[in-house]
Amino acid sequence: MTHPAFEGLLDAYLDGELAAPDRVELEAHLRACPDCSRLEQRRRALSVAVREQLVRFSAPETLRARVRAGARAEAGRTARRRVPYWSTLAVAASLAVVALGSRQLALRGAAGDAITNQVLARWMGGRSRLWHTAGGST
Amino acid sequence: MESSELERFEAVVLPHLDAAYTLARYLMRNDQDAQDVVQDASLRALRYFRGFRGAGSGEGRAWLLAIVRNTAHTWRQRHRGDTLTAEFDEERHSEAVAHEHPEAAAEARSEHAALRRAIDELAPDFREVIVLRELEGLSYKEISDVAGVPVGTVMSRLSRARRRLEEALCAETEDC
Numbered sequence: 001m002t003h004p005a006f007e008g009l010l011d012a013y014l015d016g017e018l019a020a021p022d023r024v025e026l027e028a029h030l031r032a033c034p035d036c037s038r039l040e041q042r043r044r045a046l047s048v049a050v051r052e053q054l055v056r057f058s059a060p061e062t063l064r065a066r067v068r069a070g071a072r073a074e075a076g077r078t079a080r081r082r083v084p085y086w087s088t089l090a091v092a093a094s095l096a097v098v099a100l101g102s103r104q105l106a107l108r109g110a111a112g113d114a115i116t117n118q119v120l121a122r123w124m125g126g127r128s129r130l131w132h133t134a135g136g137s138t
Numbered sequence: 139m140e141s142s143e144l145e146r147f148e149a150v151v152l153p154h155l156d157a158a159y160t161l162a163r164y165l166m167r168n169d170q171d172a173q174d175v176v177q178d179a180s181l182r183a184l185r186y187f188r189g190f191r192g193a194g195s196g197e198g199r200a201w202l203l204a205i206v207r208n209t210a211h212t213w214r215q216r217h218r219g220d221t222l223t224a225e226f227d228e229e230r231h232s233e234a235v236a237h238e239h240p241e242a243a244a245e246a247r248s249e250h251a252a253l254r255r256a257i258d259e260l261a262p263d264f265r266e267v268i269v270l271r272e273l274e275g276l277s278y279k280e281i282s283d284v285a286g287v288p289v290g291t292v293m294s295r296l297s298r299a300r301r302r303l304e305e306a307l308c309a310e311t312e313d314c
Binding site: 047050051054056058059063071079 | 169277
């Protein structure tokens with residue numbers, strides 16, 4: 001294993017994120033290379049120091065209260081915006097009536113149109129025949 | 139939102155407020171901005187909560203941290219001018235750190251302070267992987283979800299971040 005490859009994999013190794021074949025190879029290299037072994041120890045010590053010395057902050061009580069209050073206010077706002085169940089039903093029902101009504105009208109309209117067309121066609125046909133006859137007769 | 143949904147939200151989010159605040163605190167580097175970011179992030183979280191189907195506590199934490207991270211990123215971009223000024227105001231920054239940690243004045247020159255300073259001076263992309271890995275103990279996969287980058291990028295960022303910390307400590311404490 002080369003040194004650049006070693007350094008690239010070292011952190012994943014220390015974090016327990018290196019899969020078996022690479023891990024075995026890296027451990028073999030560690031045993032054989034004192035420089036890399038020193039690097040590994042230094043990196044491990046750094047990780048320990050960071051974990052021990054960096055502050056884990058606690059969310060201030062004021063922030064906790066603000067988050068809770070904000071969530072409740074926002075939830076209240078969206079709940080008010082939502083229409084109550086019964087009125088949704090009422091709107092749905094009236095929409096259904098309108099839809100049904102217009103479908104009936106449309107069907108009736110379509111049927112009416114068909115009749116009108118038939119009448120017209122017959123009338124036009126008659127007329128054209130008349131015209132034809134008339135034309136032929138002249 | 140129904141009250142049961144609000145309760146579910148509080149059960150998922152509130153237990154991770156310390157983690158959220160810690161990440162925001164390291165990303166923003168001051169208490170007030172960190173609090174504002176977490177407040178903003180929690181409202182965003184509430185808005186997206188219907189889409190959240192995670193079951194375990196770990197998923198809730200990673201989900202919230204991802205929102206905090208993105209909110210902090212937006213804030214930093216919006217207040218880029220202020221942040222840059224603050225970043226280069228070395229003296230004021232050290233004073234702020236000393237003020238926030240009462241014990242800091244006593245050990246100002248110790249390795250402890252040097253390490254904290256080195257972390258503060260890392261680029262935000264490096265700082266966040268260090269916090270997520272070392273303080274929160276997230277896996278590479280979880281960090282990749284939070285930061286929105288591939289696992290390979292998490293690995294190389296962690297590696298570079300640690301090398302920079304080593305170099306910074308080495309330069310300050312001359313112990314290397």
